[in-house]
Amino acid sequence: MNRLRLAWDRAGDWLVASDPGRLRLQMAVGTVLTLAVTLGVLYLLTKATGQPLTVALLGVVIAMLSAGAVNDPDPHVQRLTTLLIPLPAAETVRPPMAQWPGTCQACWCRCVASTRP
Numbered sequence: 001m002n003r004l005r006l007a008w009d010r011a012g013d014w015l016v017a018s019d020p021g022r023l024r025l026q027m028a029v030g031t032v033l034t035l036a037v038t039l040g041v042l043y044l045l046t047k048a049t050g051q052p053l054t055v056a057l058l059g060v061v062i063a064m065l066s067a068g069a070v071n072d073p074d075p076h077v078q079r080l081t082t083l084l085i086p087l088p089a090a091e092t093v094r095p096p097m098a099q100w101p102g103t104c105q106a107c108w109c110r111c112v113a114s115t116r117p
Contacts, residue, residue, distance in 0.1 A: 030082060031068065038063040038086045045090060062088060 019025055042056035066085045072078045 030078075031064065034082055034085055035060055035064055041086055042090060059086075059090065 039056060039060050042059040043053070045051075046053060046056045063085050066088070070078055070081045070085075072081055
């Protein structure tokens, strides 16, 4: 029993020594929560719009990259920025043709191709 207690204490000491201020743990928990909420919202949006699940997963990848980029010094601003992350990710669900109603896919492709240098 003492060996188990000693191993538990050593593991606790190792965890505290590797992240003394628990900053990495807070960042990881924030990222996981952001990804979970984003996946939930995008899953509902993909079901409502008839998009495949891979579109929602692409949005989650975008949110994951965004969550790692939040480096605001003020915790209030960090929360605000993190709450705004799902908005660009939700934009991936919207079909590209919604920007130009009344146009056909072929016309849209020709228009995009003709604007490239």
